[in-house]
Amino acid sequence: MNEPVRMTYREACRQAIRDALHADPRTFVLGEDVGRYGGCYAVTKGLLEEFGPERIVDTPLAENGFTGLAIGAALAGLRPLLEVMTCNFSLLALDQIMNNAATLPHMSGGQFAVPLVVRMATGGGRQLAAQHSHSLEGWYAHIPGLKVAVPGTVEDARHMLAAALADPNPVLIFEHVVLYNAEAELDSGVSAVDLQHAKLRRAGRDVTLVTYGNGLPKCLAAADVLAGDGIEAEVIDLRMLRPLDMPTIVGSVQRTRRVVIVDEGWKSGSISAEIAARLAEDALYELDAPIRRVCSREVPVPYAAQLEEAALPSIDGIVAAVRSIVPRRD
Amino acid sequence: MADFTMPALGADMETGKVVEWLVRPGDRVKRGEVVAVVETHKGAIDVECFLDGVIENLAPLDVDMPVGAVLATVHGAGGVETAAPAPRASAPAAPPAAAPAPAVPPVPMVGPLVATTRARVSPAARRRAAELKVDADRLSGSGVDGAVVIADVERAMAAGAPAPRATRGGFDPVLMRQAIAAAMARSKREIPHYHLAETLPMRRALDWLRDTNEARPVTERLLPAVLLIKAVALALRDFPELNGWFVDGTYRPSPTAHVGVAISMRGGGLIAPALHDVAAKNLTLLMRELADLVKRSRAGGLRSSEIADPTVTVTNLGDQGVESVFGVIYPPQVALVGFGRIAERPWVDDGRVIALPVVTASLSADHRVSDGHRGARFLARLNETLQQPEAL
Amino acid sequence: MTTKIRLDRAHLHHLWRQMLRIRRFEARCVELYQAQKIRGFLHLYDGEEAVAVGVASALDPGRDAVVATYREHGQALAWGVPMTTLMAEMLGKVEGCCRGRGGSMHLFDRRRRFYGGNAIVGGGLPLAAGISLADKRLRPGAVTACFFGEGAVGEGVFHETMNLAELWQLPVLFVCENNLYAMGVPLADSEVETDIRRKAQAYRMPAEQVDGMDPVRVEDAVRRAAEHIRGGHGPYFIEARTYRFRAHSMFDTQAYRTRDEIEGWKRLDPIERLRAWMVANHELSDAEAASIEAAVDAELDAAVAFAEAGTPEPVDQLERFVTMDEVVQETQP
């Protein structure tokens, strides 16, 4: 396998899909403009020519319909790989995802599994304005029966799909629009990843930054800024919003005693709210400072660049949050 | 003879009233026949009767009745015996209980509190302690999970708890000596000590230890000291009068055993930092904490803030070759357990003399709080505990 | 009654027995509901038995698949789901077909490819399309029957699914049980086009309307539909015009229709009409009728006994199956 070692997040997603299609004849890709157009974010470019219309299926604009259809196909023996162009359009399919995909295994008394993978672009930062800039992965992490993956690195983009397709449960993979162009070296030693554990991306002793997706590069940048002040920030990449790997988060907080959660969702009822609540419930005595959260401002994401930037979590915002709970090193 | 009762016509229906009877007393009714019209909060509904027979004593019209109340009797009838026992007319307006749900065991919704690596002090108590310049880490907590809460801080302030040690970082030997002198003098002055000793067979414990260590890497190797400390903590669970604090004339037992381990400093001097929740920790964790504590304290690296306040102290002078030790209690504690050297001694075992490794365990205790009788029982329990090393 | 080519006696009895099983099962449910042994929502099938029985008789349960609605007892019984596990499910027992977790609106039976009821109007339509897509590749010739009420045609997902099915030539049979009322709203107050069959023509899908009060006509129509589908000619749409004798659900005062209208339709009761026709044509003796009825009552009493002897699922099983360890329908078919 002379796979190029250096690739973009987008190419990693495409290579993962190509591998999946070669690996299992039951797997097929369906979604809006995944075929001739090559995918709204060009992730499936070239796959129609390579695999044909039977396995790369352009769908009509009918999210609830084709999502329900994908669930039915999964019930009856296929392995559909559904692309809902962006999470903004998934709201139309929320009924099928929640009431059927997430619920049938339990409600049927364990008679059916729903081996379905749904990929969606998510997040803002491309000036697409409010209706195309939502960050809804946290909502889906509220639903028992689903698994929610938020690959923040090229490596996870490359390998999470295989794990998701092997998982008997419905797995939603959220790919942040800004990350598609990120580029990185792939470690040829890594051929698979799990869908369970968070990962320490940067060690530090003074504060724990908990984040995922497009929050990861922002937190790593913030950590570099803080290092200049002598503050060593530890960065935890959640990788999964459900299941939530609390032991890794708590383990880090027990060392640093301070935590900032960075989440592109709106604060109210977000995944960051859930993490903060669990820390207060299970690790209260480990904390030497209040929990801080850096989230999107509670506004519909505006089009104008400076407004959008002000609305989304920023590196400066993260640095400021850390400084508000870490005593200055003088 | 069977009762025709007010049917449950909907998920949220609690009461209804008959607004029209479609049969007369004495009529013959057939299964599934509509016999009445019942008014509910959603409107009038035809009601079937599932009994065959002659219907009698029809309930009065326009009287609100709970689900299950008897509306009529049908004699010469079979049919499904209703879940609601008749008559229910007198039942309170509260919704009739459906078949009682099986007793639901309280499913613990909250995960277990993470085993913390330091004293549990609530954020509020920590802030108050800072204000009052009280070392919250050294207080024993009365809050949930044994946490130090504001009340503890304020009570300690009232009781004149010692201010936090002046020096940050390592220990000033002179200050150290003065502190020990003051504590020992106060102990002798205030605490009416009584002393007891007992020789404990150690064959089972040492054999178990030898076998256990053979199976472990050197980094997890156990020492007899950690067995002794754990045994003390376990034995203390039934002797609250030996594990706690005596402050201002009142004694407060501690819910758990924070065991102070007397460690002689390399540069002279003595400190007794605590191992927390000893009873709740396994030997591997305890050994790691003990090894770390001893290494840093003897090398002078222990910080004052780390000396949390123990609720009992164990001194182990075995290494120095002393056979038994009768120590002085550290106030405000009320007991001190001492261990001498583990050594082979002659021992009469059912009429024969054999060589047996033994250790002399001693108890110094505060007679204001406990009596010799209880002290002796504690040593006996300590012995029993040490005879089952695998349970430590 | 159509003059079917050859209606043998055994088959007529079969149709009648199946409808009778459904009718009496529903009556017993009312009784158990009023005795508070069945709770929640309960939607009964009285009057529409001919549709479920006609469809099941023309298809091949186990090879073909079904996706039903929340008014699904008739479909489940006609498809062969045992009365015992159904009743136990209604009583919330672990011996129920879904361990007591689904209840009346969510009955599933994997081995018989009964892919459940669905309490979301129209929620099952895309599922059926997806199942048939899988069958097209994995089980050629299999048909998926998708039941829904005329109320579902108001849902967007109905139109999305109809288009997908015809577009991708999926082997799915759409069976619209048009009982004239969506809960309390008569068809004319919710749809501009009340001839539901014409909606299928908008997607160039072959469709026909059939008398949903006559199991023989329904079976005849479904046989033609199955031939069309198994022949690889894509989906087929059947609008069965039928009527429900009971309320929408247990707590419905039926203010939206008159008693006379109900009585009028009751004169078309599929069970009584088939009985009368068979007696007139010497296909059913009184003795045979009595023995069939006795057998149905015995099966029903046994089912209720089985259900009442059932046990509640232990609460410590609450989180089991929230996520699955394997694709159980493939590892343990």
Place this chain on the structure above:
Amino acid sequence: MNTNDIRSGIVAAIQDVAPEVDEADLCSDRPLRDQVDLDSMDWLNVIVGFHERFGIDIPEVDYAKLTTLDTIAAYIATRLAPRGA
């Protein structure tokens, strides 16, 4: 790993536990525990120090052979020998 390396490794492990010890003061043929105040915990920490520095696990039963610096060095040398040090 020649004898000098072993010797300095041993002394380093001891200093880890007893920082006040100076290598010059140690004579290599007198019992170590007469020259340095090492209780059973210190001694275990020294053994762990040997484990970390030389990658060898010394069983408790061999403690008796480790009395002086010389005997300790000899013991460690034999334990390392098979690896063609």
